[in-house]
Amino acid sequence: MGLVCSRSRRFREADAEENAQDAEIERRIELETKAEKHIQKLLLLGAGESGKSTIFKQIKLLFQTGFDEAELKSYIPVVHANVYQTIKVLHDGSKELAQNDFDSSKYVISNENQDIGEKLSEIGGRLDYPRLTKELAQEIETLWEDAAIQETYARGNELQVPDCAHYFMENLERLSDANYVPTKEDVLYARVRTTGVVEIQFSPVGENKRSGEVYRLFDVGGQRNERRKWIHLFEGVTAVIFCAAISEYDQTLYEDENKNRMMETKELFEWVLRQPCFEKTSFMLFLNKFDIFEKKVLNVPLNVCEWFKDYQPVSTGKQEIEHAYEFVKKKFEELYFQSTAPDCVDRVFKIYQATALDQKLVKKTFKLVDETLRRRNLFEAGLL
Amino acid sequence: MSVTELKERHLAATETVNSLRERLKERRLSLLDTDIAGYARSQGRSPVTFGPTDLVCCRTLQGHAGKVYSLDWTSEKNRIVSASQDGRLIVWNALTSQKTHAIKLPCAWVMTCAFSPTGQSVACGGLDSVCSLFNLNSPTDRDGNLAVSRMLSGHKGYVSSCQYVPDEDTHLITGSGDQTCVLWDITTGLRTSVFGGEFQSGHTADVLSISINGSNSRMFVSGSCDSTARLWDTRVASRAVQTFHGHQGDVNTVKFFPDGNRFGTGSDDGTCRLFDIRTGHQLQVYHRQHGDNEAAHVTSIAFSMSGRLLFAGYTNGDCYVWDTLLAKVVLNLGSLQNTHEGRISCLGLSADGSALCTGSWDTNLKIWAFGGYRRVN
Numbered sequence: 001m002g003l004v005c006s007r008s009r010r011f012r013e014a015d016a017e018e019n020a021q022d023a024e025i026e027r028r029i030e031l032e033t034k035a036e037k038h039i040q041k042l043l044l045l046g047a048g049e050s051g052k053s054t055i056f057k058q059i060k061l062l063f064q065t066g067f068d069e070a071e072l073k074s075y076i077p078v079v080h081a082n083v084y085q086t087i088k089v090l091h092d093g094s095k096e097l098a099q100n101d102f103d104s105s106k107y108v109i110s111n112e113n114q115d116i117g118e119k120l121s122e123i124g125g126r127l128d129y130p131r132l133t134k135e136l137a138q139e140i141e142t143l144w145e146d147a148a149i150q151e152t153y154a155r156g157n158e159l160q161v162p163d164c165a166h167y168f169m170e171n172l173e174r175l176s177d178a179n180y181v182p183t184k185e186d187v188l189y190a191r192v193r194t195t196g197v198v199e200i201q202f203s204p205v206g207e208n209k210r211s212g213e214v215y216r217l218f219d220v221g222g223q224r225n226e227r228r229k230w231i232h233l234f235e236g237v238t239a240v241i242f243c244a245a246i247s248e249y250d251q252t253l254y255e256d257e258n259k260n261r262m263m264e265t266k267e268l269f270e271w272v273l274r275q276p277c278f279e280k281t282s283f284m285l286f287l288n289k290f291d292i293f294e295k296k297v298l299n300v301p302l303n304v305c306e307w308f309k310d311y312q313p314v315s316t317g318k319q320e321i322e323h324a325y326e327f328v329k330k331k332f333e334e335l336y337f338q339s340t341a342p343d344c345v346d347r348v349f350k351i352y353q354a355t356a357l358d359q360k361l362v363k364k365t366f367k368l369v370d371e372t373l374r375r376r377n378l379f380e381a382g383l384l
Numbered sequence: 385m386s387v388t389e390l391k392e393r394h395l396a397a398t399e400t401v402n403s404l405r406e407r408l409k410e411r412r413l414s415l416l417d418t419d420i421a422g423y424a425r426s427q428g429r430s431p432v433t434f435g436p437t438d439l440v441c442c443r444t445l446q447g448h449a450g451k452v453y454s455l456d457w458t459s460e461k462n463r464i465v466s467a468s469q470d471g472r473l474i475v476w477n478a479l480t481s482q483k484t485h486a487i488k489l490p491c492a493w494v495m496t497c498a499f500s501p502t503g504q505s506v507a508c509g510g511l512d513s514v515c516s517l518f519n520l521n522s523p524t525d526r527d528g529n530l531a532v533s534r535m536l537s538g539h540k541g542y543v544s545s546c547q548y549v550p551d552e553d554t555h556l557i558t559g560s561g562d563q564t565c566v567l568w569d570i571t572t573g574l575r576t577s578v579f580g581g582e583f584q585s586g587h588t589a590d591v592l593s594i595s596i597n598g599s600n601s602r603m604f605v606s607g608s609c610d611s612t613a614r615l616w617d618t619r620v621a622s623r624a625v626q627t628f629h630g631h632q633g634d635v636n637t638v639k640f641f642p643d644g645n646r647f648g649t650g651s652d653d654g655t656c657r658l659f660d661i662r663t664g665h666q667l668q669v670y671h672r673q674h675g676d677n678e679a680a681h682v683t684s685i686a687f688s689m690s691g692r693l694l695f696a697g698y699t700n701g702d703c704y705v706w707d708t709l710l711a712k713v714v715l716n717l718g719s720l721q722n723t724h725e726g727r728i729s730c731l732g733l734s735a736d737g738s739a740l741c742t743g744s745w746d747t748n749l750k751i752w753a754f755g756g757y758r759r760v761n
Contacts, residue, residue, distance in 0.1 A: 015480075018477065018480065018482045018484070019482065021482070021483070021484060022482040022483050022484075024528065025447075025474075025483040025485075025486045025528070026447065026483070028486065028527070028528050029447060029449065029472070029486055032488065033449045033470070036449075100388070195513060195540065196491075196511060196512040196513040196514070196542075197491065197493055197511040197512055220511065225541045225542070225561035225562070225563075225589075225590045226561065226589065226590045226609050226634075229542075229544070229561065229590055229592065229609065229634070230493070230495070230511055230542055230561075232451075233453075233469055233493050233495070233510075233511065234493075235451070235469070236450075236469075
């Protein structure tokens with residue numbers, strides 16, 4: 001009898017312990033969920049190389065602690081890799097143009113630079129790159145200054161030449177210094193493919209978290225696969241920040257050279273807008289790379305892109321840039337309303353002109369985003 | 385050879401491959417003279433009968449603050465681990481509905497979870513492209529959180545599925561959005577083998593699901609966005625043993641049949657299918673016509689202990705219990721009282737076959753038990 005009693009007491013004690021454990025877990029979940037509710041979640045989306053990661057880095061620099069020396073130094077191999085990749089693309093591109101272009105002679109690299117070109121192209125094709133030495137930098141500079149390479153660079157839109165090409169080529173001497181530590185600007189220009197998902201928590205007002213909203217920004221640029229299989233994970237985010245590189249209207253995709261980048265952006269934006277998981281989500285459209293766009297639009301007509309084929313230039317200079325930008329903006333606006341179901345029309349939609357590399361502009365833009373979202377929160381709480 | 389010539393040759397080769405694929409499909413169809421249901425009917429077999437009280441919801445597990453994406457039972461004891469959009473893994477006692485662990489994940493975007501065979505550890509993976517392992521016996525920190533005991537890094541896309549190799553806590557297989565599956569050695573944290581990827585016989589799109597053969601743990605099957613399922617032998621990573629065609633949409637879920645000679649699949653095309661690994665043939669399609677409406681996608685499947693029943697969860701909240709022999713729906717858990725209010729995202733059967741657990745986007749899990757003396761057999 002005593003045995004039965006002691007056994008049932010043991011079970012009761014185990015039950016009590018499990019109940020207490022369950023209650024503690026419940027309490028903890030409740031606290032964590034409550035804390036999470038005050039955090040505004042922002043999702044960065046956009047086609048490849050639209051500037052998502054640059055925006056992300058700017059946020060880190062602007063509203064967080066920025067990059068410490070160790071982080072800056074970790075970008076050395078990235079910067080050097082970008083240099084080698086750039087010179088390889090230009091060298092191989094000039095060879096292809098010299099073979100296939102009707103005006104092929106101007107793409108033929110001078111005899112004295114051909115060996116340098118082959119050597120650098122071989123380095124650029126490796127999986128791991130050597131550190132950029134003064135000697136190598138000198139050779140890269142020599143090749144960069146070759147007339148054929150400059151002619152090739154002028155046709156960079158056809159060759160997947162990265163946006164950082166000119167910046168790094170003009171800074172080779174500094175980049176190859178034995179004691180080189182990347183600057184903030186170098187880090188912003190550095191191009192490394194995002195992997196997985198990265199996140200950052202910040203407050204646009206500054207360090208004093210009480211004085212403004214707290215945001216958590218997610219960059220999922222590293223997932224180059226079937227978006228439809230994971231996009232619903234982000235149902236409930238406060239806003240989607242969609243980056244569109246408006247300067248890429250005359251460029252083709254890295255993965256598919258028959259597909260125009262702007263058409264890809266259009267299709268992606270349309271697809272994201274139609275996702276059921278974003279029915280109540282605010283949309284912030286960043287028309288990015290405006291700095292490149294304003295230089296390009298005066299030389300390359302907008303209507304080379306299928307989506308912009310009805311564009312008519314009106315004048316020249318600053319006025320033309322403004323006109324072209326307004327046209328692109330209107331196209332995205334139309335697309336938004338075409339792709340938005342009638343019961344979703346009251347979701348917030350804002351368009352911002354952006355240059356992810358321009359710190360002041362990004363800061364100003366995020367202040368505007370913050371203002372918009374705060375107003376929306378007040379409206380939803382019935383205080384506006 | 386110029387780039388233009390290469391492109392032309394590539395285009396021609398693609399056309400040839402596609403026409404061969406079509407011819408293979410036609411040949412395969414011409415050989416399919418019958419299916420399981422047709423044969424069973426001709427033998428006068430009658431379907432399983434199911435009353436509304438034969439399978440009842442006996443528990444609702446509440447606690448997640450976001451959609452439930454994945455669940456797994458322990459092979460012993462009645463414990464369940466679930467993964468949710470709220471960025472947590474919760475370990476439940478299925479008998480009492482109590483939570484025994486709540487693990488706040490370093491990356492909230494979790495898509496899959498699994499129990500180790502001994503029940504000592506849980507694994508999970510998601511958008512961070514990493515498979516994280518947690519030892520349930522290790523001490524918690526001040527906030528009651530468990531630290532990651534091991535991170536398996538190497539995938540270049542989201543981790544969509546993970547499963548421990550049966551009867552050993554030292555190996556695990558993951559499926560990923562990078563189109564590969566990986567066999568991991570947990571003790572070292574290194575990849576033992578990579579299945580697919582640059583190999584011609586690998587999947588050509590995201591891998592969504594894997595299932596290890598319970599009768600022969602060297603064999604596993606994977607389902608993918610390329611509309612195929614592939615059978616792999618862990619000793620031969622370089623090529624799939626067999627590729628199974630038939631689906632016309634992403635293969636979201638795969639599960640081995642209890643005898644290990646067949647496996648089931650569930651797809652975005654709204655069908656479940658049963659394939660035989662010995663003949664490479666499709667044995668049966670499980671599909672219910674919904675008029676003109678687009679068929680709901682199948683998200684998850686499980687077999688009863690004998691394989692006579694197939695449980696299938698759908699995006700519209702239905703959860704059909706199919707008679708695998710006659711390809712008839714004998715019960716829809718989605719139409720019962722006390723059912724889920726959102727899509728059924730995952731389901732699994734307890735090790736002894738006595739209960740079914742379903743997870744849903746409504747944030748809840750439900751345990752369904754067999755009424756009276758009836759068991760899932």
